[in-house]
Amino acid sequence: MRGALLLPLLALLAGLAIALPSGSSAQTPGFVTTIENEYPQFLRFRLTTSAPGEVSEVILRYRVVGSGSLARATPDEFEPTADVRVEVRVPTGILGFIPVGSEFIYHWELVLADGSTVESEEDRYVYLPTGKVWRSVHNDFMRVYFHGDQENTARRLLEAAERTYVRMGRLLQVELEVVPVNTVLFASEADLEEANPNRSEVYDAATFLCGSQVAINVIFVIDRSCGTRDRSDTLRHEFTHILVEAAGEGGLGRVPAWLNEGTAVYSQTEPGDSFENPFELAAITDRLIPFTTMTAGNNNPSQVGLFYGQSYAMVDFLIETGGEEDFARLFATIKAGNRFDRAIEMIYGWTFSEFENAFRAYHELPPRQPAT
Known part of the structure; x- marks a missing residue:
């Protein structure tokens, strides 16, 4: 087996990350995601993007590696617009336990007013406790x-x-x-x-x-x-x-x-x-x-x-x-x-x-x- 490799992770000192671990560069141009880690209870996924038309619905689709199931989450409130700035909260604690060490694979889906959809590329995020340089x-x-x-x-x-x-x-x-x-x-x-x-x-x-x-x-x-x-x-x-x-x-x-x-x-x-x-x-x-x-x-x-x-x-x-x-x-x-x-x-x-x-x-x- 290959020898062990040491890889630094971006510090989560403030509990805020941008499309970790693969980085925002892996996303479709125009989709900017920030993730606020409110360990141990929630992750907040925030999206900023400009769509080619009015957006009627925003969906975060994700799965936790190993769980075998695809989940979805939507903003608590959203008004149709082409300039999208939304927040989606994913529970990780008592409302739906997801252990630290879990890797999320996620992407955004925008449903336009005409029924067509626009999707971001998949990205990944490893959920770890805040306040440490992992x-x-x-x-x-x-x-x-x-x-x-x-x-x-x-x-x-x-x-x-x-x-x-x-x-x-x-x-x-x-x-x-x-x-x-x-x-x-x-x-x-x-x-x-x-x-x-x-x-x-x-x-x-x-x-x-x-x-x-x-x-x-x-x-x-x-x-x-x-x-x-x-x-x-x-x-x-x-x-x-x-x-x-x-x-x-x-x-x-x-x-x-x-x-x-x-x-x-x-x-x-x-x-x-x-x-x-x-x-x-x-x-x-x-x-x-x-x-x-x-x-x-x-x-x-x-x-x-x-x-x-x-x-x-x-x-x-x-x-x-x-x-x-x-x-x-x-x-x-x-x-x-x-x-x-x-x-x-x-x-x-x-x-x-x-x-x-x-x-x-x-x-x-x-x-x-x-x-x-």
């Missing part, structure tokens, strides 16, 4: 945005992503569906939390927030050890979630939470004591989480370590039992539209209950008794 390093599939003196950290994360893609891409037999993956490196947990308002306050009270995958191609991280000795493991973990989705999600296919999280932990340099110790204690005392409740995820802060540790152990057991080829086939079978439990039966020959009892036997525990 720069980036990138390779073929990922761009890491950072500010301040974090360039070395950004390059380290990029290298970890390259190694993870080689290892986990081979394990899952998958390639990324949307590139680049934009990773936003925050300076503090407070900055990260401000950018990710959907986190549960109860959950956060009992857990450290080190990073998260917030879109199919956007990752948030901070430079912190989060249960392992390698500070890049959070990036490995969150990046693997994207690979898991590419390998197993599609149409009717849905990867269960334990398989998603367990595979992400498997990508790390080590599971870490905060995951391994709760699992080992639960295995010794026969207090493992029933497999039937592992599917939808964990909402109990007191069981975070156990959930992740058990998810990792379940994934490790599958790989040890059937090998990497069967593990990749499991994801492909789910993606083809099969329920995960049916996919396990097709690949490994176990019902989900039999899988649980085989796992329990491996850890010297008796079969789980059916609920009465």
Whole structure:
């Protein structure tokens, strides 16, 4: 892969940009766009242009890379005129969350009084928090945005992503569906939390927030050890979630939470004591989480370590039992539209209950008794 390249971005100190990142020169002559970034709640797109006739409607058409859908927005007020000066507000916060790190592809459409239309060329804009001078390093599939003196950290994360893609891409037999993956490196947990308002306050009270995958191609991280000795493991973990989705999600296919999280932990340099110790204690005392409740995820802060540790152990057991080829086939079978439990039966020959009892036997525990 190509070496990392360092690219400066125009400072967003005032929260105002002109057709970033590709610049107004990429637009059709006559269309001048400015974008005011009111992070974290709104982007304001402002257009100034002179049309060849009276304009009856102005439409901003845009899509967020990775979302797969085209959206439109119009000014709150507009009087027909040939000299157009309008503002269109796009919500990014509580009225319609769009994470920072997202890239907008947009263009303007003018509807003239005679029914004809005039369109600008497409342009792009990367949405990032204001008040910082953002720069980036990138390779073929990922761009890491950072500010301040974090360039070395950004390059380290990029290298970890390259190694993870080689290892986990081979394990899952998958390639990324949307590139680049934009990773936003925050300076503090407070900055990260401000950018990710959907986190549960109860959950956060009992857990450290080190990073998260917030879109199919956007990752948030901070430079912190989060249960392992390698500070890049959070990036490995969150990046693997994207690979898991590419390998197993599609149409009717849905990867269960334990398989998603367990595979992400498997990508790390080590599971870490905060995951391994709760699992080992639960295995010794026969207090493992029933497999039937592992599917939808964990909402109990007191069981975070156990959930992740058990998810990792379940994934490790599958790989040890059937090998990497069967593990990749499991994801492909789910993606083809099969329920995960049916996919396990097709690949490994176990019902989900039999899988649980085989796992329990491996850890010297008796079969789980059916609920009465």
